[in-house]
Amino acid sequence: MTAEQVDEVTRGPFDFDIRGSMRRGLLLGLGLVFISLAGLPIGLDTRILIKPVLSLGYLSLIWLPFISGWASGTETVLDGVATTKRGARDLVRGGLVGLIGGACLSLLVLLMNWFDLRDPLVNWAPPLSAILQFDRSIAFGVLVWPLLSAVLSCAGAGLHIITPKIRSATLSAVLFTLAMAIFETFIVDVADFLDDKLYGQNGGLTVMSAIVVACLAFTVSAIGLGRRVATARVNYQQSTGKTKASQTTMLIAIAAITVVVVPMITGKITQELFANIGIFLLLALGLNIVVGLAGILDLGYVAFFAVGGYTTAVLTSPNRGPDWPSWVPTLPWWGALLVTIAISGLVGLFIGAPVIRMRGDYLAIVTLGFGEIIRILFLSDWLNGYFNGAQGITNVPPADFGIIQVKGTDPRSVFYLVLVFAAISIYVSWRLERSRVGRAWMAIREDESVAEAMGVNTVNMKLMAFVVGAILASFSGAVFAAKVGSIFPTSFLILVSIIILVVVIVGGMGNIIGVIVGSIVLIGVLGGPKQPGLLAEFSQYKLLIYGALLIWMMLRRPEGLVPNVRRSRELHQEEFLQDAWLRGEIDDDANTEEVDS
């Protein structure tokens, strides 16, 4: 299949789908107005990125025209179909989209001036007006937004015109500079000496350092570092057998050394962040087995986290409820861990047994119920004598390993403990996935009754997924108890279940690397249910962003950030086939089986 060379056609600068572009512009405007009224610009304005020109608040608005401009210029390239020559046409189209989008924001500025809608819309208030008017006059705001938006959108569309090399260099410069600014706390925490050199007094890159950083990133990218990395990746993916095995070992070794060494040289903030990521990573790995591999949509997964946390707390803390009989011992942390694992496994069986016979939506709803029931039991008056209700169990002692004590005030120790468990969980998941059990889960996920007819013991296998998931979650609960030093029912809200599920879905269901990436990106950057991430300012909008991300992923990349080969084949098969058909690889009647053969 040789792709025939088809000439590019040149079209005039106004020869494009104007109505489509106007629609796109309105969509952009809608997005800008929504972000404004959701309050992002106000909430994030205090975080200065580049002093004094850019705050996170403005960034929350201006990225959108840029992306829209780029998107307006993307065209599906079909082999054998003439492409349009890039040029002024793209800029005009991008500019139009941006102009209309910005005009919507101008309209908002005017409307905010004329009407008072503060009652339903809390952010319809002077602070937002001030930001949208750049702290100047109404006229200034009204005039500047369409222009700014058009320029940004033009720039986005312009990316299609420049050569790929310059494009990637430009993007690296922009993204790297923004990353340096956004992750300031993290960077300063790791490399203290950069603080005075790069960043201004109240935070934010100085204009000077921003320019230096951008130029540096541009040059490095232009030299071709990015391309070399990409080539290395392709080489790795294409290598086979022994080479691949040794390369994989190398990669794992490098990754292992990095995670072990980095926390030694970083400050507390980073260590704390790593510890939080780790705790949620453990949960996500467990849920990945239940949802990703066995296909059981468990919405009450937090229950096992709670059971793990409470069991550890009861067995280690002197402040457990007064009603416990005296034969229930107070154990050191690792002793409690063994009991915790056993009890979580049992609870997994106990909750799993009735639930496992249901399918699909029923199962999801019932597990959701169980998740809440467990929390409410811990909160209840009835069991107050055991779990102290809302007061929770305090004074959970650190996990004492002789040489080191794992406790919340030393996040590094927590991180290393989590690392050990993560290694165990990853190994267990990996082995299970490739075993007969893994194949049974795959069959159950796809079609339970057929799996049964093939001889899969569906009830046992599903229970097993539940129990393994419960045990992995209990690791997390046990570490959590030692880290926080106290356990309350409010740590185990349904929100935890949902966030872990989002991590698994966004990372890539059924895919260990995906789950790791998902945890780092979501928990590390945005933050967990209560734990702040790198973008602490976002905590107020965390759920909004989680939701938006989830929807976007479902529409555009249902296989997750890091797809595994099978899932992506499953989900994009239609597109592959269509492409193949367009290329003429599949003849029309391939699907209408010949009879006379």
Added chain:
Amino acid sequence: MDQPLLEMRNVNTHYGAVHILKDVELAIYPGELVCLLGGNASGKSTTLKTLLGMVTPTSGEVVLDGEVVTGQPTSYLVERGVTMVPENRRLFKRLSVKENLELGAYLRDDADGIDADMERVFSMFPRVKERLGQRAGTLSGGEQQMVAMGRALMAQPRVLLMDEPSMGLAPALVQTNFELIQQIHNEGIAIFIVEQNANMALSIADRGWVLQTGRVVLDDTADALLANPDLRRSYLGET
């Protein structure tokens, strides 16, 4: 004749309080091709599920090689050579053809034997080999039928239970399909076909039963059944 491979002795099956199979008796001998005919909801699929242990009879016995296997799990029967091609083929639609075949051999441990059987399937259905990486749900109806049979063969069956193999296939394909079944039969595998399409099934079968609201009402050779006026009236659309 020698001992039956698979037997139902006086089996009654209930779903809840509903009585589905009523005193069903049937026997399948090694290497023969037999069929069970019956109209909608007469209990044909239930018979297969009972034979395979997916449903436990309320009374009576399922017997394999002279051993009573009533109440044994499905895996016990599959391991001993009883395999089913489910109604409507039911491939694992989102998995590749290869994965479907591999799952057919789920209970087996002998990697070499599995590879050999995979080759055997390819030589029987060359078409399947070409489509190995394709997602099973996107195969054509005829190809899906081949993969469904291939998947069943991967379990090394001695008796293949087929639930309405001609259902949902284009009329032209039904004939090819029965040729495939005969091809498998020629390898010495006993076949038990459950069908509404009585004409076609009887044309290749040695013997057959007719099931009516859960009761076996006729039990005879294929030729005798084809000649039976009652059957002709109710199943072959003659008046």
